[in-house]
Amino acid sequence: MPHLSRRHVLSLLPAAGLLAVIPPVRAAAGVDHGRLVANAVAIYAGTPEVNARPEVAGKLAAVLRTARQRLDALDGAGANELFAGVSLGGDDVNLRLSFQYLYEIALATRTPGGELDGDAAVQRRVIDGLQWLHERHFGDQAKGYYGNWHSWEIGIPTHVSRTLALLAERVRDERPDLTAAYVASMDAYLRNGKDGDVDLDSRFHTGANLADITGNRILQGALTGDDARVDKAISDQATVFATIDPYALQHGVADGYYADGSFIQHHSVAYTGSYGRALLTRVVQTLKTLDGATSTGPDLAGVVYRWVADGFAPLIFEGWMMEIVKGRAVSRTATGYTDVGVIVEAVADLADHVTGDQALALRKYAKFLPAADTAAFVSPVSIARYQAIRDSGVPAEDLNPARRSVAFNAMDRTVHRRPGYAFALARSSDRISKYEYMSGENLMPWFQGDGAYYLYLSGEDQREVFGVDYYTAVSPYRLAGVTAPVEERRTVPELYGRMWYENPGHPLNFTSSSESQNAYVYFPLAENAFSGGATLGEYGVAGMVQSDDAAYAAKQAGLLPDDFVAYQNARATKSWFLLDDEIVVLVADISGQSGRAATTTVDSRIAAPADTITLTGERRDGAAWQAGDTAPPRWIRYANGTRGTAIGYAFLTGQPVEAGVETVTRSRRVVRATNPDTRITKQVFTAAIHHPAAGDVPALAYALVPNATEAALRRYTDGPLSVLANDGRVQAIKHNRLGIVAANVFAAGRHHAERVQIDGPASVIVRSGERTVVAVSDPTMDRDHVTVVLRGASLRLDSADEGVTARRVPGGTEIRVNTHHAHGRTFTATLR
Structure with a gap:
């Protein structure tokens, strides 16, 4: 069903409130x-x-x-x-x-x-x-x-x-x-309300928090026979159903669900897996609470269905909630499986509030996901409903197609799925926070939004690979995908002796819940505008310019107190090309800044102490590579023989790689102050590339190859991949077998990737075959138009999204895309 924008919802409402948009409501007396x-x-x-x-x-x-x-x-x-x-x-x-x-x-x-x-x-x-x-x-x-x-x-x-x-x-x-x-x-x-009631203009009364408060007030109104309280609470809660229009925010609220499936809480934190999950649970409970107690209104259960299909399903891999959308909750001991158990309960309940194909799809999905721990369900009724679905003849079926690439550009996240694996990427920008720290949770979060990625393999118990133990055992400077400066940072409690920075006398009024605390301590934005990407069917490209965070920029500008500590970041320009058998990563313009070296971590993975881990590889001169080898490898393969899983790393450029396995023992309290003092021991595999502080730092290119065999990795020597460009202006690759040319153009002006001319900044994918298909997006979210010229024979437009036009120009065909207020959305055109 079409998305319901917040602006559209409010335009339909009577002055008295939002009663027209939420079922089931009628006159107060009813x-x-x-x-x-x-x-x-x-x-x-x-x-x-x-x-x-x-x-x-x-x-x-x-x-x-x-x-x-x-x-x-x-x-x-x-x-x-x-x-x-x-x-x-x-x-x-x-x-x-x-x-x-x-x-x-x-x-x-x-x-x-x-x-x-x-x-x-x-x-x-x-x-x-x-x-x-x-x-x-x-x-x-x-x-x-x-x-x-x-x-x-x-x-x-x-x-x-x-x-x-x-x-x-x-x-x-x-x-x-x-x-x-x-x-x-x-x-x-x-x-934080107004006159003892919800205030929709309050930054505290948004998203999941608003749903919690209004859910309580609905019940309070029923207990006291207060029709006005019930009606007002229902009206207030109705606002969370509206899709956020970032160009026409109501009450200044950026928290909620976006058209691309993103969910944001705290105005800038990607949070589907925590606050989004809580909001889903609460609104489904409201639907159940109001069932039969008021009259029926429009199909808001159908809106919630879209949240599940487009917002949650891509982020759930074999019953595990991905780390990229959990904010500070990544440091908690509850697992990604537990997170999904809450969603399963909501899915089972929601299936009784939608009809037809949606109801069937939800029941299939509830059966497809691994059996949930129903002891954690809130409601006995939900347990019975869920078990009835499990016992039924409904076939199990994922809400995701087997091959799916999703650009959650509204929250700077990317998910790429294939049979056998899923890849999840966390980006950041001047719109979305680099990380979230709060209340002693997620104590070392500094690089989690700097292109950190997570490669999930089928059949793994993800508790042994990711979750709290990943952040405990792996150095925060060595998260997979991160380019970090070589330095040591201190946590907020170490810096200030408490869980926040306190300075109420400063003009910015630093207290535990102040807006300045949010902006500079808890979840600071990045400084870069370029963060986004395009999808073309099941393929994708994403890019990001790594920057400092808002706290460091403000400290340099003299806006913060002298005793406030802010850290400078490393610099890098990064692209990720999301294909079938591999994810290609390009990194350029690398600098540790201020005379510091930097390190790019190709991957970090954890395993149980008794697991059999094997590292094999081949040097660029054809000789065998082994851990500790200083010669540049052509490929490395990490294999966990105990679990029967493997990942290959095909290096498309010739830098030495520091790769090896070490045993690490740490307490979970290093990442969350209130975690039990549980000491965990893990084998930690790390593959990283060191970048010197001075001199030319060469660009880096490599491919992650999930479930790779050694034979498959050898094929990359003369394989289908080629790097067309890799610098601070353009990063582009070509995949001959797929007929794909994909590029991120970071600089303004016209730039080339083989026969494709792109007016940057932009993200572009071109797939050639019987027809030529072009996908275009504006990762800066600032441009009104993007143009792409396909050089060669003139092509005729066959079909296109609204806002896309094509015309012949000397030497080829120009595609012009209206990206004004598109918020990073991908536009496609098919030509022949």
């Missing part, structure tokens, strides 16, 4: 509050019919086990505690946990079939706990709102609202004023 609360309770506690199913038994046992643990902690509480070991009075995390524990007890008392179901005495203990917390630690506004804003505006209200819904009847009978008291307090703590 909201069935009882049904709404019952739906919410069923989501969390299940129903008698569902809970009787054998596949739900594990979830029910976990609910009961957790509740009994919490009751034991309630019994053992000491002074200034509601639960043993959770002291209160100045720690927002402990206060949030206290509310969470009450919710977990309440849940067990409303779970049909559970041993505590309907236990009035236990329910009274929960209500007493709510009363106690409100009187001593929540109701007094002068004493509250310490720590993280999220606890007060989202975390605590989530647990409180759900607990009050679970125990609604008993609270009404025994503490009739308690719900109203909590709602009033939660309104008062909504300090």
Whole structure:
């Protein structure tokens, strides 16, 4: 279905709000509050019919086990505690946990079939706990709102609202004023809002955060019979369904889903795998909560389907969420499989809210993905629904075609998929952050947006190859694909003795949640404009000019305090050409800057200590290459014999490569301050090329060859690949067998790649055959037009995207593309 732009959505709305765009809504008086609360309770506690199913038994046992643990902690509480070991009075995390524990007890008392179901005495203990917390630690506004804003505006209200819904009847009978008291307090703590309500102009009330806040307020409105609250919350949440139009932002909000499937949170962080996942879960829960409680509106479930098909599916490889869209969450111990389990639950539920081909596609996809750990599902109903799909005769089928290349240019990410592997690339620009650090998470993130890439191989347990252990064992200066200066950096806690930079007296007002903290510490933008690429069917090209980040630029301009530390980056111009059997990487204009050397890491991979790792290769003189060899290799092959996987590296230029395997032991706390102090031991393979600080630094070209054999690597000596150009102005390759010429032109003016003349800056792919197909994009997102001239016989335009024209010119055919406000989108034309 077509994307619904935010501008289009808002143009259709009455002044009263967004009720017209979200199902299911009708006049305020028509909201069935009882049904709404019952739906919410069923989501969390299940129903008698569902809970009787054998596949739900594990979830029910976990609910009961957790509740009994919490009751034991309630019994053992000491002074200034509601639960043993959770002291209160100045720690927002402990206060949030206290509310969470009450919710977990309440849940067990409303779970049909559970041993505590309907236990009035236990329910009274929960209500007493709510009363106690409100009187001593929540109701007094002068004493509250310490720590993280999220606890007060989202975390605590989530647990409180759900607990009050679970125990609604008993609270009404025994503490009739308690719900109203909590709602009033939660309104008062909504300090990033406006008049105790959501403020769509607030930078805190966007994307997943907005969905969380409004989901809570829908439930609160139902509990208090407040139609206006329900309607306003539904109206506010509706805004997250609109596709972001970067050229007509509403309320200044850049957070949300884009037309190319990208998802952004914090205005500039690629975040599908964390906040995007949370938003998906929350809006699907809203659809379930409102089902039958209000009238039906437009098909927003269909909008969510597009999120799954175009936004999530490309980023999930054999059940693993790719690292490139997880922000600071890459440092957490939860795995990419766990991330996808949450998505599977949403997919199974969403299949009941869409129809026809979309519903069938979602059921096929839920069956295609590896079996999820349903113990982590939120809802017993979802477990039963998911198992019914797994047991059905629906065939398993990926939402991705087997061969797919996706340019998520709105968030500076690229994904390339083939049977047997997937390649994921993280870029950055003056639009998208280089990395995200926050709250002691992702302590060494400095180069994660500088062209870091991840090559996933089929059949691998990705926990053994990537995830938190990859960032723990691999040096942050040696992430695969990164060109880094030779230097040592210090983490934020090491620099400042706390988790952020503090200087409230400075004109930029550096506090833990200030905009300056975001801009210069937590997720700084890059300084380069060129970051993007084009796709032509299942093939792709991407490029980036590596730059400093915004913090270093601001420090040089004298805008930051003297004690603020900012690091200068290395420089490089990079291209990635995404083909069938290989990914070709070109690197030029390499400099460590300021008299420093630099290193480009071709690959870094980890393996278990007992895995059998073999390195083989061939030197350019034909002799065998081995680890430690200083002669330039023609190719190197890394093989994990234990896992039966291999990657080849075909070097198209003649630099020495430092390659070898070492055993590394580190604690996971080196990447996240609050991780358990778990020491992991890994074999770390690294292949890197050193660039000297002085003198000419030659350009670099190599190909990553997934699942390569030695015979396949030998064929690259006289193989189909040739490098047409590799400098700071143009990087281009030709693949004879595929009939592809692809180029990134970084400089303004006309430049050539064989018979293709390109008016740069631009990314271009030309495939010749019975017909000639051209794909063009503007990676700078600043140009109004891009022109490409195909030299040779005149060609006639057969078909083209809107905004593309063709005409004959002396010596060939000119294709002119209108890229104004295209936001990096690819335009294609077919000629004959």
